[in-house]
Amino acid sequence: MxxxxxxxxxxxxxxxxxxxxxxxxxxxxxxxxxxxxxxxxxxxxxxxxxxxxSKTRTQFSLKLNPEGTEFQKKVWNTLQTVDFGKTRTYQQIANTLGDPKVIRAAASANGRNPIAIIIPCHRIIGSDGSLTGYAGGLDRKKWLLEHESPIKQGKLF
Missing domain, CATH: 3.30.160 (Double Stranded RNA Binding Domain)
Known part of the structure; x- marks a missing residue:
């Protein structure tokens, strides 16, 4: 390694x-x-x-080898389908996995993602649109989402 x-x-x-x-x-x-x-x-x-x-790449094309359970890997593969500039909710991820009841397990796997940014766990938000947990901190999650946003707004203050 x-x-x-x-x-x-x-x-x-x-x-x-x-x-x-x-x-x-x-x-x-x-x-x-x-x-x-x-x-x-x-x-x-x-x-x-x-x-x-530098905003010249919106998709990664790298060979990944994260360590985790089969379920975690399934969640991490699903996260990679969330496009740059888009967000999904934990519930949407669970639904994509085929079982709406696995929302907590999917959220837990999302939180254990070992490959930040490349496996875009920062694109997953709460059902109410809130910025929920991020291993790198919510300030970084907010920055990453703003970095990827197609809509640029000026700062009020």
């Missing part, structure tokens, strides 16, 4: 993986960025994340 860091507008991202795919992308607030050379297995992920933050 190889690891690198990427400075972003939201702080440092730690990216881990190998030739089998990306296994983790997480916010690493307490990680000291050394600027070391990026391992070859992670170069494409770093490049695509840079493009995402």
């Amino acid at each position: 190889e690891t690198t860091c990427l400075k972003t507008p939201l702080g440092t991202l730690q990216i881990s993986g190998d030739t089998q795919g990306i296994s983790e992308v997480k916010f690493a607030d307490n990680t000291v960025f050394t600027g070391d050379e990026t391992p070859q297995a992670l170069e494409e992920a770093v490049q695509q994340l840079k493009e995402y933050f």
Whole structure:
């Protein structure tokens, strides 16, 4: 397993993986960025994340290898069908999985997503439109959704 860091507008991202795919992308607030050379297995992920933050990429095309249960992987695969600039509710995810009753399990799997941004768990919101939990913090979730929004509004204050 190889690891690198990427400075972003939201702080440092730690990216881990190998030739089998990306296994983790997480916010690493307490990680000291050394600027070391990026391992070859992670170069494409770093490049695509840079493009995402510069608004030249709206879809990722990377080999992913997250660790999780079969159900979690099913949820994470479903999350990847939520298009850039769109949101879905936890209930919609459960319905897509074929069982509206699995809403809590789907929400739990969403919260355990090990590959932030690339598997877009930040696009999942509460049924009432609220910004519910995000492992990276609600401020980051809000920023990501605004970053992806096709509607740009000026700040009032």
